[in-house]
Amino acid sequence: MSEQTDTSWQPSASDFAPKPKHQTADVITRPAMSYWQDAWRRLKENKRALFSLYLIFGLITFTLAGPHLWTIDPSAQDLDQIGMAPGADRNVTIAPAYQPWYGPTSDVIYADDNPLGLVLVGDATSQAVRLAWQETGLGAGQTNYGYKIYRTLFALNVGDAFGLPLMETQNHYFEDRLDLQPTDYYYTVVALDKQGVETDQSTTIQISVKRVITMLEAQKRGLTQNKTVAEGDQIKLALHPFGTDYLGRDMLARLIYGGQVSLFIGIFAPLLYVLLGVIYGSIAGFLGGAVDQLMMRFADFAVALPFLLFMILLKVIFGIGPGESGVLPMLVAMVILLWPAPARLVRGQILQIREEGYINASKLLGASTNYLVLRHMIPNTMGVILVTITFQVPSAIFTEAFLSFIGMGVAPPTPSWGSMCNDGIKSMLTRPHELFFPALFISITVLAFNLLGDGLRDALDARMRNRE
Amino acid sequence: MLRYTLKRLVLGVLTVWFIATATFFGMHAVPGDPLSNDKSTTAQIRANLEAKYGLDKPLITQYAIYLKNISQGDFGISFTQENRQVNDIIKEHFPISAILGILAIVFAALGGILWGALTALYRNRWPDSVIMFLVILGISVPSFVVAAISQMFLVNINAFAGTTILPVGGWGTVWHMIVPAMVLGLSTMAYLTRLMRSSMLEIVNTDYIRTAQSKGLPKTRIFSRHQLRNAILPVVTVLGPAIAGITTGGFVVEIVFAIPGLGRYFVEAIQQLDYTVIMGTTVFYGAFLVFMVILVDLLYGWIDPRVRINP
Amino acid sequence: MSSKSPQKSATSANSLSRQLGLYFFIAIVLVAGLLFALNQLAGLMGTATQEAQAVDFANNSISAVLREEPPQLDSSKATDSTSGLVLGHIMEGLLRMDLQDRLSPAIAERWEVSPTHATFWLRKDAKWSDGKPITAADFIFAWQLALKPETGSEYASLLYPIENAEAINRGELPASALGVNAPDPHTLVVALSRPIAFFDKMVVFPTFLPVREDFYNATQGRFGADAKDLLYSGPYVIKSWVHGASMLLERNPHYWDNNRGKLAQINFAYITSDATATLNFFKDERIALARLQAENLTEALRLKWPIRRFADGTVFYLEFNHREGRLSRNLNFRKAIQHVLDMEELVYKVTKLPGYLPGKSLFPDWLIGVEKTLREEYPASTVNVNSTKAKAYLALAQEELGLAEFPEITLLTSDNPVSNIQSEWLQEVLKQTLGLTIKIDKQIFKQRLAKMGAGEFGLLLGGWGPDYNDPLTYGDLFASWNLNNRGRYSSAKMDALINTAQNATATPDRMQAFGAIQQQIFDDVVILPMYERGVTYVVHPQLKGVKRRVIGAETDYTYAYIDPDA
Helix, strand or coil: CCCCCCCCCCCCHHHHCCCCCCCCCCCCCCCCCCHHHHHHHHHHHCHHHHHHHHHHHHHHHHHHHHHHHCCCCCCCCCCCCCCCCCCCCCEEEEECCCCCCCCCCCCCCCCCCCCCCCEEECCCECCCEEEECCCCCCCCCCCCCCEEEEEECCCCCCCCCCCEEEEEECCCEEEECCCCCCCEEEEEEEEECCCCCEEEEEEEEEEECECEEEHHHHHHCCCCCCCCCCCCCEEECCCCCCCECCCCCEHHHHHHHHHHHHHHHHHHHHHHHHHHHHHHHHHHHHHCHHHHHHHHHHHHHHHCCCHHHHHHHHHHHHCCCCCCCCHHHHHHHHHHHHCHHHHHHHHHHHHHHHCCHHHHHHHHCCCCHHHHHHHHHHHHHHHHHHHHHHHHHHHHHHHHHHHHHCCCCCCCCCCCHHHHHHHHHHCCCCCCHHHHHHHHHHHHHHHHHHHHHHHHHHHHCHHHHHCC | CHHHHHHHHHHHHHHHHHHHHHHHHHHHHCCCCCCCCCCCCCHHHHHHHHHHHCCCCCHHHHHHHHHHHHHCCCCCECCCCCCCEHHHHHHHHHHHHHHHHHHHHHHHHHHHHHHHHHHHHCCCCHHHHHHHHHHHHHHHCCHHHHHHHHHHHHHHHHHHHCCCCCCCCCCCCHHHHHHHHHHHHHHHHHHHHHHHHHHHHHHHCCHHHHHHHHHCCCHHHHHHHHHHHHHHHHHHHHHHHHHHHHHHCCHHHHHHCCCCCHHHHHHHHHHHCCHHHHHHHHHHHHHHHHHHHHHHHHHHHHHCHHHCCCC | CCCCCHHHHHHHHHHHHHHHHHHHHHHHHHHHHHHHHHHHHHHHCCCCCCCCCCEECCCCEEEEEECCCCCCCCCCCCCCHHHHHHHHHHCCCCEEECCCCCEEECCEEEEEECCCEEEEEECCCCECCCCCECCHHHHHHHHHHHHCHHHCCHHHHHHCCECCHHHHHCCCCCHHHCCEECCCCCEEEEEECCCCCCHHHHCCCHHHCCCCHHHHHHCCCCCCCCHHHCCCCCCEEEEEEECCCEEEEEECCCCCCCCCCCCCEEEEEEECCCHHHHHHHHHCCCCCEEECCHHHHHHHHHCCCCEEEEEEEEEEEEEECCCCCCHHHCHHHHHHHHCCCCHHHHHHHHHCCCCCEECCCCCCCCCECCCCEHHHHCCCCCCCCCHHHHHHHHHHHHHHHCCCCCCCEEEEECCCHHHHHHHHHHHHHHHHHHCCCEEEEECCHHHHHHHHHHCCCCEEEEEECCCCCCCHHHHCCCCCCCCCCCCCCCCHHHHHHHHHHHHCCCHHHHHHHHHHHHHHHHHCCCEEEEEEEEEEEEECCCEECCEECCCCCCEECCCCEECCCC
């Protein structure tokens, strides 16, 4: 108050004189900051939340811009590359078209190093593997009553099971066309006795299968790249950076389109039902009284419906029409079942705010209802609503995945991350990439929304705002 | 208090009626009917079946009969298992889902409190990071993926040990329950860990902890008497809704681990459009949830005077 | 006192965590107690899975898995394959199929079928599981029961060849009017309403199994609902049945045939249709037999499991909607599709399971004709895939239909993964080669049936499994009056052929009719056969003699035994 530092202070009359009027009081200011500016500033300080936000933008960009950058049709089937892991060998040789085979010609030379003379006829290609053998090595008067052909991927030791039974035949030849991959196979031919029981006479040979494609196919799929190629030339099959699924469809394309479905449901469903809840809740909260009671009783009814049970039930009731993806019914079902919780939340908030001093003050100052709603009610509940939406996104994504798991998700051929996970689980042991990628995308998304939700909650929390 | 309880109970009954009605009309709005089968039957046989199940009557009459029956606690006979009562089905399969759910909740609560407390104790040190990483993993992977992978691990562990350490599925003994319950409780546990952690950290800064510290109480005493106890409170309050979610959400583990719970039954019933089983299950679960909520609310009022209900 | 050194605060976290550890220990003890209590509770409720070894030589028992809870063990009402599997072990009827799939005597020692009557002479040593003899009256009661309108048996129509059966089922005649009588307790004479050459093959079906009247009445409407509500005539009885969880079968001491029921116990220890879970149970040596999916084959090969396969008798085909106003009513349109679908590609590249046969005919490979198989006697016609021809047919169809452009076509399919793959393949092939837009309409079971019945489809993935061992079980499918003819194909020629097949009594005449039906289906492209389903499975090496059947119990353990040396 006084700047005198003199220790030998003596009061004088002037000390008791009133202060001059219009003297400005000390002003402590900081830059005026709106609620949202402040929230944004806090969010920016939270590295994890900010990173999550960027990640979410990245994922949305991935799914929206992806189709323009990676123009592969997600439902196009590359039956030559089924269940290929990323980075698998793509070399393929051009071969003539498949011709049916009715057994070996007379000039076939049977092998002499095994009892059946089992021999590979022609080239072993992914079109077909052709085997021929003859009835040798039998004692006088013996005949074989048929043969059984097995195939396996692993070298056989004595006593091992022969692998996959492919065929039982009376013929002395066999053509294998079942799912041939460019790898080594071990074929076993076992002679059968009169009762059709396997005898101990068997022969195993190892065969390396070469991947081939017909000229027509190669041109149709644009693999020749307008170069002139001839039969026997080696070209490369289409590139699938994330591998392919069980039907040879491009995983990357499916992840992009699947992301559209999963993120659409994940983001729009909570947006819609929270919005519905907000409208419902604020009407109830604002009107109060008997209307409020009635509306909230109804919300109580709706909230009591067991969620997953009714989710399944509603999915069945709505059904999925022919050619539809089934995204919309899922969305509607979620909105029908999940609006009451945000409605209750918002109503509670409104009731609380209505009692706040500043509302009464505004009212006394003659603020209109519109002003109260727009200036006070909505901004003050907005934070809670935003946080709720963010936290609801993961559960919506999980719900979609769950429905896919029990076979009530989106309809094929529409992909979604959930349905891709469910497909991938079946081949988890042999082709892990089919599970890994969709699961990874779900995890990243869920994680990002959770962390963003945390950040938003911290940033928007009014209590925290006052606690500098 | 009595008046309040009565009021809640009446509302509860009304809610169950609402669920029953919603299910009944929803169910009958589904295209298809429970009597059709892969191989068509003659019109005569169909008529016989309709008469047997009362499906030949007008819908509103069926509704009246249905309401009358459920008010007497009779859910009728199943369409797929024609000689079984839906009541028997619920009686046999619900306890399994419930046991699994209870165990899952116990795992979730204990694990959540323990990990939460640990992370708070070792804040920003490696145990914190490791646990939080696992927690994040726990909430960000779909439950059916977790279930399938954990089953695969079980098989490999058993194969490695050369004997069955834990069964890979089925139901019956405690050993069958452990892994499914953990999988079922995983996301709740992750959620509770986060809750516990933040609640612990908040409490460290409260006045009464500071008071206790300045009084010179030993650290362990402060920790157990004040910090842990008060930090657990918010965890306990979210357990109520979690129980509801877990007991009805056992579908995934029941399917993956071949557990004969009610959830798996419901999924099958939906595909078979087994009217009586579907309605029985939803009404039963609905009623179970409604009255659980009422019970929990009343208990809270009894335990914590602050939330005593004003009539 | 309150002074804190830095070291102390570092160690205090440790002491705190030690205390937390103590709490945790107490918690674990509590959980263990809880687990114990829950265990007791679960035990009390009888929900325990009978955990056992896959193959247990000492106790002569095996464990297996059931794909679903058997919905109906009341033989008069059973329709599904799982119930059929269980009934095949616990019940025996007049006749049965032997290990070589030949019709052989069971409770009936011998039998005779004439155009007007079928007579069965019952063996005197056949007994129910309570020791009382099985008599002709038990069959009469069972058949009357299935026909009573209030029973609501879906397969009652199988009994219609018996005199008055249809009228009883309509409620026009009392059940006692059924044309069956027993001159003595061990002779059963059936009056036939029309000549039916294969009546003896039909009595193998579960609907014809015996039911004893006094026992049935004593169950008070719960017949077949639980182990105690069943009376057994087969080699096994149900020892315990925990619904949805497990079912334990034990040898029936009163069963007459010592050649069956070699295993003392068959323990269906799990009930699940989940392929991964089933595979894991097998890996863990909990079950002795498991089905394999295409995705699991590599794993099975790696572990060098003994893999088997068998064709389960079911034929799958693409059905066209032949109703008025439908695109697929046009023959050239159907021919176009016939010329682009390569069923070998479907089987070899898409379903990828050994045992699946590319479809060539409505009649599967295994059906017996006059002497050899029907398909050997009447080989099916096939076309080679030819997209040029196909496009020509399509152009013709377009002209005939007067269409500027083909509308979208709906393909109705079920929601199982195999149909998903197939419908996605079909969609893609038809789009690539013919430029047709296919909309997949994936529906869950009952909804699909509703749409099938109402004809709300353009194309349909359909299938048919046999009810009895005669080509007619497939042959009459596309009669204009058959409700399972979902596309409502109707042709006088087909109907006439089916009439011949149904009513002729000489086998060569009937087989000729079936050959002609097969040709008519090909010429008129009534349907497109896609494949015959195969099952690939693994069996425990010590378990021998498991019979897989096309009709009756799909997996038959009644002849199985354990070979400890394998």
